[in-house]
Amino acid sequence: MTDPDKSVKVALLGCGTVGTQVARLLREQADDLTARVGAPVELVGIAVRRPNKHPQVPAELLTTDSAALVAGAADVVVEVIGGIEPARTLLLAALRAGKSVVTANKALLAEHGAELFAAADASGADLYFEAAVAGAIPLLRPLRESLAGDRITRVTGIVNGTTNFILSAMDATGAGYGETLEEASRLGYAEADPTADVDGFDAASKAAILASLAFHTRVTASDVHREGIASVSAADIAAAKILGRTVKLLALCERVTEPDGAEWVTVRVHPAMIPRSHPLASVGGAFNAVFVEADAAGQLMFYGQGAGGAPTASAVLGDLVAVARNKIAGGRGPRESAYAALPIRPMGQTPTRYHISLDVADRAGVLAQVAAVFAEHDVSIAAVRQEGRSVDASLVIVTHAAADAALRSTVDKIAGLPVVREVVSVMRVEGEGP
């Protein structure tokens, strides 16, 4: 079944942590890849900025002219540069020339996915991007293919390792955000500039990609409501513990069905308290996991390493084998599936639940005043816990689901009540229970 004359020629764009591993695996697993594809997979060039910085790869493969590499003999272009440009221009050129693309570039897909898919469609090329979300975890292929006969209602993911490392550490030590971030940087779990991770940009790109696939609807990063973890305090973590919960930065993709049958989607990234018994609660450190709920399949979870050179390279190689097989054996991978085109609603309309911890004056009637504010905003309370101390008292409230805007207004109004001394913690809760 193997045809040595019909090799699949691969151009690699970028040779950082992931690219180096891709080049290594292509070399070390050459025989296995040939057997799996049905033809040799040949690396014909690696585009880098500084050729003298890459002693691990054969010098004769290195070039600084990425455009020429893409325009050359390659059948498949693998992109692991990251960022929007020059990746976008290079991949559009590849796809327009009928070359299939394998990319790990979440930001590019989340912002310009439609343009890339259109170019792939016009020329009949493949566009694969398993490595763009949750690194090594085979997640996009199951969503795009395995669950293609089911109706996905919700995707809840821990898709950023840096923030999960920080929140896991805060939960374990009780330390604050600032010092834990410093510790994470020191250990190499956070970048020198951690903005993309801690402010939720990275997770938002991944959420957009997941929602697009899950709901057959185009979702871009700008459609995603985004809140990072910089405002998560030791008090929030402590409040979660009292409720039997832990704080995670979640990427939430949800299909909402109105009583009249109308459907819309909402996509958001924010910290939330989840029950310690939830399968996602035990996902610690830099691991990723994605929880999927579908009508027929029920609850599924996918767990594994979300980043790192070798794990991400594994996902890239899996895609490369698929694309190469398609080239040799005929056939094409799945195209963009955006037929459902569900409306995307903003965060304010999204049903959420809040936890609110208050320091209040210890006097009769405080709960009545606070409860009146909830009632006024049509927000129903699920559980209340009051604890008196000498002068102050604490009041912990968990709500039922209500529109996020109504909850936000309720909190603002409560914060202004004279009997409320301090709003100690406000955070959304996800999952069952109070």
Add this chain to the structure above:
Amino acid sequence: MTDPDKSVKVALLGCGTVGTQVARLLREQADDLTARVGAPVELVGIAVRRPNKHPQVPAELLTTDSAALVAGAADVVVEVIGGIEPARTLLLAALRAGKSVVTANKALLAEHGAELFAAADASGADLYFEAAVAGAIPLLRPLRESLAGDRITRVTGIVNGTTNFILSAMDATGAGYGETLEEASRLGYAEADPTADVDGFDAASKAAILASLAFHTRVTASDVHREGIASVSAADIAAAKILGRTVKLLALCERVTEPDGAEWVTVRVHPAMIPRSHPLASVGGAFNAVFVEADAAGQLMFYGQGAGGAPTASAVLGDLVAVARNKIAGGRGPRESAYAALPIRPMGQTPTRYHISLDVADRAGVLAQVAAVFAEHDVSIAAVRQEGRSVDASLVIVTHAAADAALRSTVDKIAGLPVVREVVSVMRVEGEGP
């Protein structure tokens, strides 16, 4: 992109728990399926034994002549009958006629997979079987495709819901096997004849399929060492607890690399003690989960419902969409990948670790006698725990890895020592730690 003239015609063989759900989903999700496939998916007939027993499906679709249904207008045959015959004959006829097949039949694949793949290959038809292992969990597609560029070293699965329900209940209540099986039957978690589940036949078929895909090697059910859970006692569960472990029925597929580089595989199903901190330990009740270790990807876990009509139907539908897409858009799914053809070695040569709990005479020198037997068999001890009581004493030993046959001989010899009053529990341990 949708072509209403080019419908994909589906014949359904079997209409039990899974078949009924497949028929329902095909009807209820017809519009979505049309959009995803690019053409309508039309159910043209359902083969059943007793047509009057299926009021939930349209009577005009029912037939008792399954051979004629397969030979008829169908493009795709979906088989959810189970068992070897008539499923084997019907699917071979379908594949030989160039009709693609989607099946949930683990026993058939584990015994006659090579024959089915050969027939599919000869005619260019597709053979998909996601539902055959771990129900709704998208697992085979990740193994066959996502990890196609990686080297899988080990697959450890909880792939049988009935036995997992029983072992979880025994762990929670401390009750024995017999009464827990009765309870499981009463609650509908065990069949009237539970043999296929509790004796590990079901798990062994699944292990054979998983090993074939993971190691690119033909593995049949008869290659799988199989031990069920009937001999797991309350004492075993209690002994596991003392070690911070829990007992699970595991399907283990392993690639062993000798110091000289020679490789072989071993596939086995047996109860084992795993650490409570292992991701598989918290998989409770009738859920399934599969833990995959690969060179580049690292550790991955897939979790979800392993059985039930709707979850299994979700997996069948996912395959059906893939097969139908291939028919409409061109292309073919992955073929059998058996190029590695690694030798399969028997259980006796497989490296395992044992836990042994003994009731021994409380006198000096007992440990020395027992330890001598281990040394004699070249088995190294990892941890020992001795507890004296008035006349008796207990001795708990966990070994390092050794060939299973050597461990087995060691236990036999120890059981015959005059100082050993009773062998309380013997069980293999998997995962890190003593």
